[in-house]
Amino acid sequence: MLGGIDPKKMMGMMKQLGISQEEIKADRVVIEGEKRIIINNPNVVKIKMQGQESFQITGEISEELGVTEEDIKQVMKKTGKSEKEAKKALEKAKGDLAEAILALS
Helix, strand or coil, X not given: CEXXXXXXXXXXXXXXXXXXXXXXXXXXXXXXXXXXXXXXXXXXXXXEECXXXXXXXXXXXXXXXXXXXXXXXHHHHHHCCCHHHHHHHHHHCCCCHXXXXXXXX
16 A cells, blocks of 8 residues: 555556556666666656656766866877777776876876
């Protein structure tokens, strides 16, 4: 019972309001941006309401710094290395510019 309401009743009320949810099987969820957010062993629920879809995700969260084109160019400029080498060094250094430059120097 959820807050004194039968879960089946709750689902029925949600359906009447035009809200539906669907559980999505996933092993891992990755959100890429300025930081890379990784969610392992996630529980993902897709919620559809008033024509909009949203996702609720819970799980074991970790963050990594993302590797940007600007960072890659900066490492290439400072070390004289190729784009591939600069990107690999940044990934290994988890986005730390100084560490990537030192590793390639």
